[in-house]
Amino acid sequence: MDAQHLNLIYLIIAAAVATFATRVGGYVLITQLKHIPPRLEAALNAVPAAVLTTLVAPAFVYGGFDVAASMFVAFAAGLRFSTLRMLLIGWIVVMVIRHLVL
Amino acid sequence: MDRDEFRDGVRGGFPIMVAASPFGALFGALAVDNGFTIADAVFMSAMVYAGASQMVGIELFGNNVQPWLVVLSVFAVNFRHVLYSASIARNIRHFTPVQKFFAFFLLIDPQYAESERRAERGLPVSFSWYLGFGLIIYFPWLITTAIGAVFGQLIGDPRVIGIDVLLPIYFLGLVLGFRKRDRFLPVVAASAGASVLAMHFVGSPWHVSIGALAGVLLAACLPLERPASDIPAVEREA
Incomplete structure (x- = not known):
């Protein structure tokens, strides 16, 4: 696998991490609250x-x-x-x- | 694992799988067009699993945009999921940590919307149901990506076979499913107005986040008629 193709793989992984962060982020924030106003x-x-x-x-x-x-x-x-x-x-x-x- | 619940989920996810398939194929075709191999395209569908942001990602990648900007754009397109994961917390509290990991990984628009609707109807949002619903969409998404990547050129212009209207109509159906909720009309009006204006003045993909925030903020600012938590969701539906 050449370097350029490897960069694409890293890019896809970074995009996946960013996407997962949005999918877990709201849950992490909201569960910090004991009572929901x-x-x-x-x-x-x-x-x-x-x-x-x-x-x-x-x-x-x-x-x-x-x-x-x-x-x-x-x-x-x-x-x-x-x-x-x-x-x-x-x-x-x-x-x-x-x-x-x- | 409850088989009936799982089967119920598969049945519920089936029409979404059908509606999403042309877009899986379209993504595969566009990805190969933008310099991806077939394996790269399937890898991205498997890892990211968020159609609209995948399309944006390959488009920018094909235009040699800097990598950090590609990732930021994917993040921006997917920002709405922050709201989903905050909102779904009430319904998946009973999942184990491992189940939650898979639940968040599979948290696409219809998965969120149908989970909300199921909870509103008073049905249990079990992990079996959730997984059945998610997997009947996830695996075909990978398969249709591969098919599109192999036969990309055969699809041609998606407008000719009319598949470009399927997603907006599908989302319209989801919106209508929530029409009995409190403040439905003002929220929809605010989000519609803000997203249309944002599309014109700011551009895609920011219209999604801007429009969503307008509707959500309006709901928070409107006078509280009655404490929402006092009324069981089932009763409101009836």
Whole structure:
């Protein structure tokens, strides 16, 4: 293995350590507290919606008409159906727009 | 190890595995494109196991960005996991230290979200369930990375086969799963607004951390209607 390839291996290991640090860091910090204040608890309850929204909203706004339309229909479907059906319906919408409409 | 719980986890993780597979293949293809060998690509998927940050990492690596900056960017993309690990602490307190090690290693977005939902429904977040859910996503992730690395050129433009909409829609489904929680609408509005603005003015990947912090801070600042810990999660769901 040449030096350059070895550097890549080190880089991947460093990236893995950095990622693991984020996955254990919050737990380490929060377990230092004996009592969790109500405002912190409210903040933690908001984590799923707050974080996952940031993976959705920019795609909807900047993804173009086809992506936005597909996500909108999937949203409506998601109020009634399972996630797997949402995925299928959203995928059908984007494929129809890309291959049949535009 | 409880077999029924494990099987329950595998069943729950299956649709996520399906949705993530094209991205595993896409990562493998991009990695080879950016100078990785097939083994390097699988090694990175196995060690880092965080799709979006892996894509950012190989992109920067391919552009000869300095190594420390590549690692910092991976850290930035994955920063949201700090919030996950703080939030999931309540539900995995009963895990042994070794179980916790594996639990944190496997703590990807859907793993966190489904654990929260399971606890909210009053079901036990057992290690068997957690491992079943995690492994049905982890091992196919390695396999699809290898497939993508070998057949990279065959995938072509992911837009043509429409796989680029799968992840945002999948995450949208996860967000909707939490719509009965207190302060859901203000939190989502704050995170959506902040992430869209941050994407425009600061750029990716910082929009994730900035948007998440906006929603979480808002939740902490809103008046406390009732002490959240007094009401069992099951009751709120009902």
